[in-house]
Amino acid sequence: MATIKPSLAKGTRDFSPLEMEKRNYIFNTLKTVFKKFGYSEIQTPSFENLSTLTGKYGDEGDKLIFKILNSGDYLSKAPEDLLQEKQSNKLIPHITDKALRYDLTVPFARYVVMHQNDINLPFKRFQIQPVWRADRPQRGRYREFYQCDVDVVGSESLLNEAEFILIYQEALQDLGLKDFTIKINNRKILSGIAEVIGKPELIVDMTVAIDKLDKIGLEGVNKELLERGFTSEDLDILKPIILLEGSSASKLEQLKQVLASSEKGLQGIAEIEQVFMYVRSFTGSEELLDKFVEVDITLARGLNYYTGCIFEVKTHEVAMGSIGGGGRYDDLTGMFGLKGLTGVGISFGADRIYDVLEELGLYPDARVSNTKLLIVNFDKPAEKMTLPLLFRMRAAGIAAELYPTAAKLKKQMSYADGKGIPYVLLVGEEEMETGRFTLKDMASGEQFKVSEQELVEKLV
Incomplete structure (x- = not known):
């Protein structure tokens, strides 16, 4: 059998233990904020019916949308x-009826409809799961990536x-x-x-x-507008609108x-003004609006289901596309x-945020392992004694492990250092006789004797 060189599918990535620590830092930070605002977590399947x-x-x-071929002889x-x-497009309805989810909003709308008798309205949920898009991979754009969404349905309030x-x-x-x-x-x-231009029927083409x-x-x-049915006269009207300047x-x-x-159009303006009024009421000043919020008429969020306010977030500290976005989708369900169930939600682009924090060096000190204590394995008698000790350390809530073989001490120390384990416990013949163990602080190199009780008190 020929040897196959391992490779990743384009637009996907592996994540090391250290990278997972950083990703979980993002997820946990977001979850804390979401919960503070009254949102509860749900999850939906990785794939949905294509329809x-x-x-x-x-x-x-x-x-x-990534389509999933039907199982078995899908061409039969x-x-x-x-x-x-x-012509593959014509074949699609005959060879596939499932697809990987493109985002979390449409599956959420499906969830709400299917569980409408089980949820209380307004229903506020957050969801942190991967989505898939058959896009061209590039910096900050992946085919598999996580979205972190917060949505509320059943409330018209701005x-x-x-x-x-x-x-x-x-x-x-x-x-x-x-x-x-x-x-x-x-x-x-x-x-x-689009109405002012006289092309209301081309609203989607204009926004795209x-x-x-x-x-x-x-x-x-x-150029694209001309190709989509707009005239030069239309563009003359549209240009100064697109290029509006000044404060919000x-x-x-x-x-x-x-x-x-x-x-x-005037209703849309009034809705933004109402949102700004609420923000002022929350904060008691214009500071947050002046510092972080901007009205952008070119923002269209090219998804057909948005019907009201739409959002997009960009950082200026790193060259990166949007790191968040969303909006109101009154008719999605x-x-x-x-019918008649309004919804609104936003999303955080976790993978782009990851890259931004990485470039700016904003992660807290992250260790490869959560292990706090490594017990050195000297020999079989020491192993027999330290297994119950290891059990009691874990029972006390201390993340601990015993090196699995009686390898050279240098190798075991390198293992602890490589995993970022902060403490190493040495249990040799003397320690077994006296019941006082040698604890080494890997950061400072300091070693000191401790009893089991003192060890627990220090590490818990």
């Missing part, structure tokens, strides 16, 4: 004419949007970030702009294009003039048969 996911993310999003029931055509701003601000600062922007827009404003402004520039956006309050005032004829 659950398709049609929720727009045409471009649907292309990035495929129509012969489609096989001859060799107080929820205001609290999401507070959650972003507190969680990111708790992680050590100082210079970041929470961008906010409203899909009703974007709809109003202008959402790429940071990536392809104004010229690229204009100034932008909103300018938009009131531009969207004076659009009731929906309606796609699953539950």
Whole structure:
């Protein structure tokens, strides 16, 4: 048999014990903030029915869904004419009915509908699980990555949007970030702009294009808009709107003039103003809004299910794409048969946040192992005596391990050092006779004698 060189699928990564310590630091920090704001944790399966996911993310999003081939001979029931055509898109309904989840929001909407009789409204949940997208891998963009979501359904109050701003601000600062922007827009404003231009039916095409402004520039956006059915006259109207400058309050005032004829657009402006009022009420000042929040009319969040306020978060300390985003999705559960249940949620991009903290050196001292004490294994008699001691250390709540073989002391010490174990216990003939053990502090190199009780007191 030929030897296969091991490799990773593109867009995926292994995580070492040290990296897992850092990832769990992010997850635990976020969970603490989420719980503080009254959110409870749920989980959903890694894959869903394909019909659950398709049609929720727009045409471009649907292309990035990882489909799972049916088990068995998946081609046996495929129509012969489609096989001859060799057009995979037409074959999809015949060879697959499952897919890896693209995000956590649509599965959450499905969960709410299926469990509607078991949950209390408003229902506030957080969810930290991996998602998969068939995207082109690049720095900060992976095909398998974790999302950390907080959502609430069953509440129309814009107080929820205001609290999401507070959650972003507190969680990111708790992680050590100082210079970041929470961008906010409203899909009703974007709809109003499409109405003013006279192309309300092209709202999706417009939002998909202008959402790429940071990536392809104004010229690229204009080119895409022309390809999607807009005219040069439309672009002349749209350009000054896209390029609005000034404070958030100034932008909103300018938009009131531009969207004076659009009731929906004015409603979107009023919703953002209400969110800002709630934030001021929480904090008692303008400081948080002035420092961290910005109205960005180009923010579109190219997902079709958003209907109200939308968010995106970017850090300015590292060159990185967005590290969070979300918005309101009033009609999402309606796609699953539950009408009239509004929802709103945000997500943290854990993998991008990981890279940001790594580049900035913001992780607390992380050790490869949680083990606090290594007991040296000198020989079989020592092993026999130390096994009950090891049992009692663990019973006392101390993470401890015994080196599994009577190897050379240097090798055992190297093992402890390599795993970042802070203390090593030496139990030789003298220690077995006196009942006082030699404890070594690996950081300082200091050694001292301790009884079992003193050992427990020091390490607990």
